[in-house]
Amino acid sequence: MRLLFATLVVALAVQASGGILGFDAAGTERQLALEAELDASVDAADLAFWMRGLAARPHHTGSEHGEMNVESLANWFTSWGYDTEITSYEILIPRPTERRLVLESPTRFVASLTERPMMSDPSSRFAGDMLPPYNSFSPDGDVRGNVVYVNYGRIEDYETLERHGVDVSGKIVIARYGATFRGMKPKIAALHGAIGCIIYSDPVDDGYYQGPVYPDGPHKNATGVQRGSIMDLPLHAGDVLTPGRPAIAGEPRLAREDAAAIAPIPTLPISYGDAEPILAAMKGPVAPREWRGALPVTYRLGGGEATVHLKVTFDWQMLTAKNVIARRTGSQFPDQWVIRGNHHDAWNHGARDPISGLIALLAEAKAIAAMPEPKRTIVYAAWDAEEHGLMGSTEWVEEHIETLRTNAVAYLNTDGNGRGFLGMGGSHALDKAFVQAADAVVDPQTGVSVLRRRQANICVNQGGEACGRAKSGLQFRALGSGSDYSPFFQHVGIPSINSSFRGEGHSGAYHTMHDTVMHFERDIDPGHDYGVALAQLNGRITLRLANATVLPFDLGAITTIVKKYLAEVKKLADDQRETTKRQNEHLAAGDFALVLDPSGSLMPPERRPAVPHFNFAPLDNAVMRLEQATDALELEANRDYAAIERINQLLYTAEAELMNPKGLPDRPWYRHQLYAPGTFEGYGAKTLPAIRESIEYRNYAQVPGAIEDLAAALDRLTMRVEEIRVLADD
Numbered sequence: 001m002r003l004l005f006a007t008l009v010v011a012l013a014v015q016a017s018g019g020i021l022g023f024d025a026a027g028t029e030r031q032l033a034l035e036a037e038l039d040a041s042v043d044a045a046d047l048a049f050w051m052r053g054l055a056a057r058p059h060h061t062g063s064e065h066g067e068m069n070v071e072s073l074a075n076w077f078t079s080w081g082y083d084t085e086i087t088s089y090e091i092l093i094p095r096p097t098e099r100r101l102v103l104e105s106p107t108r109f110v111a112s113l114t115e116r117p118m119m120s121d122p123s124s125r126f127a128g129d130m131l132p133p134y135n136s137f138s139p140d141g142d143v144r145g146n147v148v149y150v151n152y153g154r155i156e157d158y159e160t161l162e163r164h165g166v167d168v169s170g171k172i173v174i175a176r177y178g179a180t181f182r183g184m185k186p187k188i189a190a191l192h193g194a195i196g197c198i199i200y201s202d203p204v205d206d207g208y209y210q211g212p213v214y215p216d217g218p219h220k221n222a223t224g225v226q227r228g229s230i231m232d233l234p235l236h237a238g239d240v241l242t243p244g245r246p247a248i249a250g251e252p253r254l255a256r257e258d259a260a261a262i263a264p265i266p267t268l269p270i271s272y273g274d275a276e277p278i279l280a281a282m283k284g285p286v287a288p289r290e291w292r293g294a295l296p297v298t299y300r301l302g303g304g305e306a307t308v309h310l311k312v313t314f315d316w317q318m319l320t321a322k323n324v325i326a327r328r329t330g331s332q333f334p335d336q337w338v339i340r341g342n343h344h345d346a347w348n349h350g351a352r353d354p355i356s357g358l359i360a361l362l363a364e365a366k367a368i369a370a371m372p373e374p375k376r377t378i379v380y381a382a383w384d385a386e387e388h389g390l391m392g393s394t395e396w397v398e399e400h401i402e403t404l405r406t407n408a409v410a411y412l413n414t415d416g417n418g419r420g421f422l423g424m425g426g427s428h429a430l431d432k433a434f435v436q437a438a439d440a441v442v443d444p445q446t447g448v449s450v451l452r453r454r455q456a457n458i459c460v461n462q463g464g465e466a467c468g469r470a471k472s473g474l475q476f477r478a479l480g481s482g483s484d485y486s487p488f489f490q491h492v493g494i495p496s497i498n499s500s501f502r503g504e505g506h507s508g509a510y511h512t513m514h515d516t517v518m519h520f521e522r523d524i525d526p527g528h529d530y531g532v533a534l535a536q537l538n539g540r541i542t543l544r545l546a547n548a549t550v551l552p553f554d555l556g557a558i559t560t561i562v563k564k565y566l567a568e569v570k571k572l573a574d575d576q577r578e579t580t581k582r583q584n585e586h587l588a589a590g591d592f593a594l595v596l597d598p599s600g601s602l603m604p605p606e607r608r609p610a611v612p613h614f615n616f617a618p619l620d621n622a623v624m625r626l627e628q629a630t631d632a633l634e635l636e637a638n639r640d641y642a643a644i645e646r647i648n649q650l651l652y653t654a655e656a657e658l659m660n661p662k663g664l665p666d667r668p669w670y671r672h673q674l675y676a677p678g679t680f681e682g683y684g685a686k687t688l689p690a691i692r693e694s695i696e697y698r699n700y701a702q703v704p705g706a707i708e709d710l711a712a713a714l715d716r717l718t719m720r721v722e723e724i725r726v727l728a729d730d
């Protein structure tokens with residue numbers, strides 16, 4: 001039944017568009033036959049078998065089960081016919097030696113810092129090698145201080161605290177998980193003078209407020225703790241001692257004190273069970289309504305009264321991270337590589353994160369191994385130490401950067417999988433090709449394509465403009481960071497895509513000891529139906545990129561997306577100018593004094609310097625030139641281009657023209673001028689990051705340089721497009 005649906009949808013999709021992008025009629029037919037074979041050979045029973053083995057025990061980097069998984073993965077790839085190697089890197093990975101959190105006054109409470117094993121979950125019996133809850137790359141520390149509640153610990157949360165007259169300097173903040181990458185919470189707290197950071201999961205976000213808790217239901221119980229790295233990921237990814245260089249023998253290492261990506265203040269994650277007595281003991285102003293969670297306490301901002309003692313120490317050892325790299329050499333273009341990756345390390349059992357994505361990758365690799373040789377080389381990668389900061393992928397990219405610059409056609413990432421609606425992000429030049437592939441994969445619950453189901457979700461829940469865009473516009477969200485695409489995409493400029501299913505099967509198990517096989521197969525993706533769909537989707541796009549005659553890069557999409565982002569940053573500057581002007585006028589008139597909280601607990605905002613008018617003309621002109629060039633470029637898969645190999649190489653390396661060789665302001669490792677993780681967000685993307693953040697954080701002097709750099713990059717891209725056109729016309 002599933003096969004019938006798939007064939008039908010493919011036929012409809014390609015009929016409408018006149019064939020698969022990048023293939024002529026005969027090529028489309030051959031490709032459709034391969035894809036039908038892919039769909040038929042991806043087997044949910046394989047997925048379940050691999051998950052039960054890989055996620056049987058905790059398998060963090062350096063663990064016994066982690067080592068076993070590396071061997072199993074290498075053996076599977078080899079048995080299917082891939083040239084397989086294990087690449088190793090020596091990286092700094094701290095594990096805790098002491099963790100202590102005590103509420104010392106007004107009452108005394110010693111936090112348990114321990115998750116409760118569930119005897120009804122068989123994985124609990126195999127938890128011997130488990131890491132306790134901690135945040136890796138917290139520094140050692142022994143601090144004592146008053147506690148302040150800072151909500152999600154975002155920049156704007158500290159502005160709210162300031163208006164309530166609450167100062168965090170010399171204090172310990174307690175932040176709740178969510179809204180930003182966890183590493184941003186100690187980073188922003190330290191910028192405001194805090195000396196320690198506690199992060200807890202509020203039940204309003206993923207605990208009993210959302211539904212029954214584990215093991216009765218999927219949500220977080222009172223002992224569940226989210227582990228996770230707090231390295232400064234928006235600064236750089238990978239080993240903190242070798243930024244920008246591979247962590248191999250002979251490379252110089254930074255001293256630990258000089259590693260800028262290590263978090264600035266001691267930090268510890270806790271459960272809501274441990275957080276409740278601390279929050280209950282706090283005094284001070286009642287927290288704003290949106291800050292309150294679902295614990296039975298009055299949420300207060302704190303400051304004074306409640307005092308805690310926080311102590312954490314770590315072993316700071318060097319561990320070996322091992323990637324498994326499997327290669328099938330292309331028959332026609334062996335030096336053009338389509339790379340597909342997912343990490344293999346986990347915080348604990350990691351059934352969902354990362355194994356649910358890795359088993360889809362395995363299914364693709366097994367299916368494609370049985371097919372005729374692809375035209376281009378396909379590389380499968382299972383990365384290690386992703387959880388500590390994208391270490392395995394980043395070190396591999398840094399080691400092979402020169403080869404990747406010439407050979408890497410694209411990088412296709414997944415990092416676990418869920419159930420529901422297709423989520424996807426990445427290089428907009430690949431948007432159309434990926435969307436076309438998504439329209440050929442059948443959603444297991446509804447029988448329509450996963451693309452159609454995604455559109456319906458956006459149209460029903462967002463409507464209006466978003467619905468229109470979902471039907472005819474570019475679909476990719478901009479990528480920030482938080483998974484292994486970052487080194488490929490934002491450090492080197494290799495076109496990248498990240499995808500998964502999500503939106504149903506909500507859970508509180510992320511990075512806790514409850515991310516187990518039982519939980520995944522009961523609460524997330526029963527029957528592994530969405531694992532099958534993920535394999536059919538990523539297997540399709542891998543095959544299409546590996547076999548296309550003309551690689552399906554749509555450089556016109558770059559023009560479209562830059563125009564959109566440029567309009568946004570112009571509006572940002574205009575809005576900021578207006579708001580600043582208005583606020584300063586009201587401040588001068590003394591109006592704030594009349595509207596503030598009569599108790600006097602709210603402070604007026606500060607006077608800000610006026611926002612200048614920026615000269616966007618160099619960028620407007622560069623966009624216009626790029627648009628003329630991309631409009632004039634027409635590549636047809638059914639034409640016989642003499643220089644096809646060169647044309648394709650110019651197409652897939654075009655994205656690299658958008659890199660700034662100097663990097664972004666204050667973070668040279670990130671070079672992509674269209675997409676970066678926000679300096680204070682981490683997961684969330686900032687588009688046109690150098691310009692946008694310079695305006696947002698009021699570093700106005702940086703704006704003209706950022707405009708010039710991007711205009712120069714767009715001009716390089718324009719020249720590239722013209723070079724392709726000349727070759728195509730010959």
Ligand SMILES: [Zn+2]
Pocket residue numbers: 343353354386415416
């Ligand atoms: Zn992951």
